Amino acid sequence: MLPDTDFLAGKKGLVVGVANSHSIAAGCAQAFHAAGAQLALTYLNDKAQKFVQPVADSVGADILLPLDVTDDAQMDALFETIREDWGTLDFLLHSIAFCPREDLHGRVTDCSRAGFAQAMDISVHSLIRLARRAEPLMTNGGTLLTLSYHGAEKVVDHYNIMGPVKAALESTARYLSVELGPKNIRVNALSPGPLETRAASGIDHFDELIEDAKARAPLHRLTTIEEVGAMAACLVSDFARSVSGNTAYIDGGNHVV
Template structure:
């Protein structure tokens, strides 16, 4: 259970990427809510709605709408709804990634052109599309967050093509931070250690990554989605008003060994 606080009271935020109660974005949404923020949550399809709805209810979401980030009309509809309800946006978290299964499980050198294009579009360019719409709504500044992984920086067994994709995501974060900085919009990435989420279950031999993190991390423990959420709440708050273009690791120190 996250402690209640008030350091996000009055803030309006969009959470994109909640898959179910155990996803990283769900942990972030709970932390934002516990800190007093008003939230908009999205779900990808009608099939996934039933898994996301309990999270939306728990955080008392003001807005709960479908959002397939490959559909510009759906993106526009979500931002129109926030504009009508709130008139502004203070923060956005982008916690989505996808790669076709065959390309995800194969070698980088064997990745298909189509699979690479899909992975980059959904996992990286979608952040750009959301940031473009968020920019004019962040009239008093704001924060944009995305979610990466250490495979962006080092070669991780079985992470395969998602390593280059996450590297592109982190580079995009830095460029957006520079471009949006004059408007006091901060852009950061979070890099959690391995977590037992639905997205992670698609990675081959994921249990080995879990075991390695427990063994080698200085704290000898796994992080949790609530700990990631606590970091996210700090990063979107005024406590982090000088932090931008950064990748924040929440992994028990695993990235340093």
């Protein structure tokens, strides 16, 4: 954990993708809050709100609104509220990924056209849509963060089609970093090791993936959402003002072996 200081005081950030208090996005929101940032959070739908509301309350979120990233009207309404309430935005965390179960659990060779298109739209193009709307609000520069995984770089058993999808996400982050750099908007990806979250549990043979990570990583343990949050808070802060286009690994060193 980062120390409870105010190095993000005065900064305003949007966190997209909190599922519950155990999600990576929740760990990041807690770290942003501990460092003094004002936050806006989103929830997918009415069913999800009851799981996100406690997180929003715990970080004193100024804004909590629904956001299905496939709904342009909801996305427009979210950014209009941020513009009206805050006027500016300093950072945005994109922690969104989805793939239909039958495609996620099958071979890349057998992935359906519809499943691939949906996974790319929700997991990758949603970052582009958010960036486009965030750009005019980042009048003093800012930071965009997204969540990736080592399966984007190396073939990981049972990660299947999400490997190519995350590879596209990391590449998108690099291209955004170049396009938005002249406006002092930095773009980076976070790549945690496997965490025991609800989203990750959808991966086939996930228990095996967890045990393999523990065995292979130099630190021989799993990453925590608090540790991912600490890295996220650092990257959106002025401490990392020259860091852009990077993929930051928070995996106990697993990516090097």
